[in-house]
Amino acid sequence: MNAFFVIVRRDVTLSLRRASDTISVVLFFVLAIVLFPLGIGPELNVLSRIAAGTIWVVALLAAMLSLDRLFQVDADEGGLDLLLLAPLPLEAVVLAKCLAHWLVTGVPLILSAPILSVLLNMSLKGFPVMVLAMALATPILSLIGAVGAALTVGARRGGVLVSLLVLPLLTPVLILGASAVDLALAGLNAGPLLMLLGAMLLIAVVLCPWAAAAGLRLTIE
Amino acid sequence: MLSENHAPMAQNNPMVLRLSKAILEGRDLALWRGERLLFEGLGFTVDPGGALLLRGRNGSGKTSLLRLIAGLIPPTSGVVLWRGVSILDHEFFRRDLHYVGHRDAVKPLLTVAENVHFWSNLRGGTGTTAALDHFGLQEIADLPARFLSAGQRRRVGLARLLSSPGTLWLLDEPVAGLDEESVEALLVAIREHRASGGVVVACTHGELALENVQNLSLQEI
Amino acid sequence: MVNLHRFANPNRFMRLSARILPWASVAALLLFPAGLYLALIGSPPDYEQRETVRIMYIHVPAAWMALFSYSFMAAASAVALIWRHPLADLAAKSIAPIGACFTLICLVTGSLWGQPTWGTWWVWDARLTSVLILVFLFLGYMVLYDAFDDPQKGARAAGVLAMVGFVFVPIIKFSVDILELRTLHQGASVLKMSGPSIHETMLWPLLVMALAYVAYTTAILLVRMRSAILSARVRSLRIKRAQGESKPIVVTYRA
Numbered sequence: 001m002n003a004f005f006v007i008v009r010r011d012v013t014l015s016l017r018r019a020s021d022t023i024s025v026v027l028f029f030v031l032a033i034v035l036f037p038l039g040i041g042p043e044l045n046v047l048s049r050i051a052a053g054t055i056w057v058v059a060l061l062a063a064m065l066s067l068d069r070l071f072q073v074d075a076d077e078g079g080l081d082l083l084l085l086a087p088l089p090l091e092a093v094v095l096a097k098c099l100a101h102w103l104v105t106g107v108p109l110i111l112s113a114p115i116l117s118v119l120l121n122m123s124l125k126g127f128p129v130m131v132l133a134m135a136l137a138t139p140i141l142s143l144i145g146a147v148g149a150a151l152t153v154g155a156r157r158g159g160v161l162v163s164l165l166v167l168p169l170l171t172p173v174l175i176l177g178a179s180a181v182d183l184a185l186a187g188l189n190a191g192p193l194l195m196l197l198g199a200m201l202l203i204a205v206v207l208c209p210w211a212a213a214a215g216l217r218l219t220i221e
Numbered sequence: 222m223l224s225e226n227h228a229p230m231a232q233n234n235p236m237v238l239r240l241s242k243a244i245l246e247g248r249d250l251a252l253w254r255g256e257r258l259l260f261e262g263l264g265f266t267v268d269p270g271g272a273l274l275l276r277g278r279n280g281s282g283k284t285s286l287l288r289l290i291a292g293l294i295p296p297t298s299g300v301v302l303w304r305g306v307s308i309l310d311h312e313f314f315r316r317d318l319h320y321v322g323h324r325d326a327v328k329p330l331l332t333v334a335e336n337v338h339f340w341s342n343l344r345g346g347t348g349t350t351a352a353l354d355h356f357g358l359q360e361i362a363d364l365p366a367r368f369l370s371a372g373q374r375r376r377v378g379l380a381r382l383l384s385s386p387g388t389l390w391l392l393d394e395p396v397a398g399l400d401e402e403s404v405e406a407l408l409v410a411i412r413e414h415r416a417s418g419g420v421v422v423a424c425t426h427g428e429l430a431l432e433n434v435q436n437l438s439l440q441e442i
Numbered sequence: 443m444v445n446l447h448r449f450a451n452p453n454r455f456m457r458l459s460a461r462i463l464p465w466a467s468v469a470a471l472l473l474f475p476a477g478l479y480l481a482l483i484g485s486p487p488d489y490e491q492r493e494t495v496r497i498m499y500i501h502v503p504a505a506w507m508a509l510f511s512y513s514f515m516a517a518a519s520a521v522a523l524i525w526r527h528p529l530a531d532l533a534a535k536s537i538a539p540i541g542a543c544f545t546l547i548c549l550v551t552g553s554l555w556g557q558p559t560w561g562t563w564w565v566w567d568a569r570l571t572s573v574l575i576l577v578f579l580f581l582g583y584m585v586l587y588d589a590f591d592d593p594q595k596g597a598r599a600a601g602v603l604a605m606v607g608f609v610f611v612p613i614i615k616f617s618v619d620i621l622e623l624r625t626l627h628q629g630a631s632v633l634k635m636s637g638p639s640i641h642e643t644m645l646w647p648l649l650v651m652a653l654a655y656v657a658y659t660t661a662i663l664l665v666r667m668r669s670a671i672l673s674a675r676v677r678s679l680r681i682k683r684a685q686g687e688s689k690p691i692v693v694t695y696r697a
Contacts, residue, residue: 006342017330078324081293086343087316147606151599155589165603168578172613211606218598220293255594
């Protein structure tokens with residue numbers, strides 16, 4: 001257990017010391033959201049209609065940005081071998097890295113989402129569900145992203161490749177999350193969808209570290 | 222217990238525990254890498270306190286054999302035994318070994334002390350300070366690792382060996398790029414390690430002046 | 443003794459496939475004209491859709507083959523990862539483009555069918571969306587396989603991806619169902635518990651075309667695998683000759 005948090009602490013420390021990871025993800029989030037009114041036109045009605053979905057799509061893309069470095073940096077430095085040889089099960093190592101990744105990219109996304117929804121004129125009615133759904137979804141992004149990152153260690157063009165592999169797998173999360181917020185905006189109960197997201201999270205917590213660890217073990221040379 | 226008739230059968234049967242005091246054993250190891258056969262029919266035994274040096278030209282498979290012993294890559298056939306049990310079944314094998322590869326697994330954003338401390342903490346060791354002292358790193362302990370020279374980084378990687386317990390040391394060209402003083406420090410560490418029953422397996426091009434070693438030469442097949 | 447299984451003797455596969463291939467090819471050559479005849483001429487026009495319903499005979503079996511291909515790919519990948527049989531890697535790699543093509547055929551023919559029938563080239567209903575994602579999964583598999591310098595690594599990474607994707611296909615389908623868009627697609631009419639509800643004059647052309655697709659897929663898959671094995675042999679021989687080897691030639695191949 002202690003070893004688990006040692007890994008989390010180190011990865012978070014590293015990300016905070018070179019804060020560019022967190023900053024670039026949030027900056028991309030903001031920039032991309034800003035592009036929408038510029039491209040679609042500032043008509044508030046239109047913007048509020050697309051607000052929920054846009055936030056989700058852009059959050060997804062932003063989360064992809066830092067994924068390729070999840071394992072690649074360790075692999076390049078020679079530390080991935082050592083993590084494989086750690087006295088901790090590899091699945092726990094993966095989970096620890098996912099947790100660290102979520103803390104430095106997922107949490108900032110959750111915090112910035114409500115602020116950005118204001119830019120897109122989303123009604124305040126949707127805020128609680130938005131935050132809750134993001135809180136459930138962003139860990140899933142980190143977990144499924146970790147599977148993609150594990151499979152592309154050492155691949156050419158790893159950055160783009162991770163996104164290509166992971167985005168199709170993330171469509172359920174996108175659909176559930178955006179629909180939940182839309183329901184809330186319409187005054188309906190988003191509870192069932194949130195519970196489905198929660199279920200997906202639980203499944204991901206169990207399956208993704210296992211799949212990512214299998215991928216790491218198989219592709220090591 | 223084993224009659225003479227049984228001995229030949231027992232020799233090739235990895236399930237039969239040997240009545241020898243060898244702590245590390247390889248039996249009938251073969252490895253394919255891609256379309257190349259690196260070695261086959263390879264065997265070795267190392268007693269506690271022993272040292273096995275792997276020699277051979279670049280590309281002859283020394284590093285692959287070392288990684289095979291570490292359990293990072295599976296052999297195509299054959300088995301490695303640690304304390305008489307196959308390393309694949311061995312629950313605590315990873316806790317008992319140190320691996321120092323080509324690359325130093327040094328994180329540039331962490332200080333020297335933090336780097337060593339991370340790996341030591343992960344394995345529940347307490348020897349960080351002593352390790353840093355032994356390799357002459359105490360003066361630069363608080364220096365971020367990105368300012369280190371190649372030789373200093375190498376020493377940080379080697380310091381891991383002393384920062385937490387581990388009976389088996391697997392070293393890949395450990396003295397590459399080290400000055401004389403550091404080489405001597407490593408040799409002293411190895412001698413002390415062997416004196417207390419530890420085992421060393423190292424890939425080397427011949428610069429390790431150790432006593433009582435077994436040499437294993439890998440030719441290109 | 444080196445495990446020969448590692449570069450498994452493909453000779454047995456080559457012999458077996460050499461025997462199956464002509465039958466599959468002939469079957470495809472016979473079934474396609476038969477199926478097309480039945481589809482275009484031998485079956486009645488639909489009550490509502492009239493002649494355009496005939497696209498169904500191309501579209502529906504393509505959808506079946508797309509799903510079958512993905513399942514085959516996932517299963518072959520599992521075999522490759524568990525038993526490390528290189529032929530399984532090769533089978534998975536070979537069927538990926540076939541499956542991708544079937545999925546595209548399904549989408550394109552569906553689109554062509556949708557225009558006159560529903561008035562739109564595309565709609566984001568449950569089935570179309572999940573089939574579209576299936577295309578991406580196939581393409582992602584193919585890209586990942588080739589993204590590594592070491593082909594074995596590529597095979598393994600892609601294999602894990604295929605299995606992860608296989609778990610996801612039902613999830614994607616299910617989540618897209620949640621999108622409560624009006625589903626223009628009709629429900630299942632052939633693979634139902636109570637037996638096919640489709641009329642038998644339409645059922646037969648459908649089944650014949652499906653068999654034709656299966657025969658074709660088998661033939662093409664075997665051709666792809668055989669040519670991969672043969673080109674690996676050629677490569678091996680060239681390498682050996684270039685090195686002037688005096689040892690007996692060990693034949694290997696890459697997945």
